[in-house]
Amino acid sequence: MGRDITVPSVRLAAAAKIAAALLYDGEDLSDLTAIDVGCDHAKLAIYLVQSGICKHVTASDINDGPVEKARENVSRRTLMGKPLSDYIDVVLADGLSGLENRNANRIFILGMGGEVISGILDRATFIKKQDNKGKIKFILQPMTSEDKLRKYLLDNGYNILDEEMVLDKERVYAVMSVCFDGEKREYTPAELLLGKSNIEKGGELFVRQLERRIRITNKAISERKTADLDCTELEELLCEMMNIKERE
Numbered sequence: 399m400g401r402d403i404t405v406p407s408v409r410l411a412a413a414a415k416i417a418a419a420l421l422y423d424g425e426d427l428s429d430l431t432a433i434d435v436g437c438d439h440a441k442l443a444i445y446l447v448q449s450g451i452c453k454h455v456t457a458s459d460i461n462d463g464p465v466e467k468a469r470e471n472v473s474r475r476t477l478m479g480k481p482l483s484d485y486i487d488v489v490l491a492d493g494l495s496g497l498e499n500r501n502a503n504r505i506f507i508l509g510m511g512g513e514v515i516s517g518i519l520d521r522a523t524f525i526k527k528q529d530n531k532g533k534i535k536f537i538l539q540p541m542t543s544e545d546k547l548r549k550y551l552l553d554n555g556y557n558i559l560d561e562e563m564v565l566d567k568e569r570v571y572a573v574m575s576v577c578f579d580g581e582k583r584e585y586t587p588a589e590l591l592l593g594k595s596n597i598e599k600g601g602e603l604f605v606r607q608l609e610r611r612i613r614i615t616n617k618a619i620s621e622r623k624t625a626d627l628d629c630t631e632l633e634e635l636l637c638e639m640m641n642i643k644e645r646e
């Protein structure tokens with residue numbers, strides 16, 4: 399039987415594709431259960447179950463408006479003869495609180511500021527339980543403060559497994575695939591700002607971001623020089639980015 403697929407944005411489809419890939423050898427991909435934190439209208443949750451990537455999704459949001467809209471969108475659809483609400487629970491929740499027993503092995507936190515995403519992870523202590531170590535893939539997409547989110551992740555025992563740069567309606571988004579293993583790691587300033595795997599992979603979108611960051615850093619340096627302020631850290635960052643540019 400064919401499935402009706404509600405196609406999401408390029409950004410959400412990229413996040414879903416990342417979720418569909420194995421987290422560890424031997425993982426059972428027919429058993430993917432997800433939480434989408436900040437689900438808004440539940441477009442991602444609907445796509446995840448319709449496309450067969452996830453067998454169940456908890457779509458949560460902190461605000462009543464999105465929860466109502468998400469419930470309405472879910473209630474209008476069916477999947478393989480069953481109401482879509484058999485596959486998607488829509489719940490009102492702040493971050494991951496109250497969702498610790500959902501046994502999710504994929505957790506999406508997309509479309510929020512990097513510091514809001516860090517705060518949601520920080521309050522979810524169940525992530526650090528021994529049983530959950532290495533078993534949950536987090537798919538994160540910050541709208542701002544990417545560098546602060548990367549720093550939080552590395553300082554708090556998360557491994558940034560991979561990153562994708564996604565172009566959607568003329569804007570470039572970083573979509574990260576992350577897992578908690580308890581080990582602390584360090585990145586250089588340019589790796590924090592641009593993403594280590596983005597630097598390793600390079601490509602057209604990466605060069606576009608790199609050039610943008612170089613322009614912003616140059617401007618910040620000249621502003622600080624005019625104000626007679628120390629520029630050492632920014633100059634080191636600029637130097638690292640110029641070296642990366644030379645290799646591209």
Ligand SMILES: C[S@@+](CC[C@H](N)C(=O)[O-])C[C@H]1O[C@@H](n2cnc3c(N)ncnc32)[C@H](O)[C@@H]1O
Nearest residue numbers: 435436437438459460461464491492493508509
């Ligand atoms: C800009 S929308 C992004 C929606 C969707 N995740 C996406 O990427 O297209 C942000 C959503 O996150 C919700 N949100 C913000 N803070 C939250 C929190 N602490 N817990 C759950 N949802 C939250 C907002 O109500 C809003 O619906």
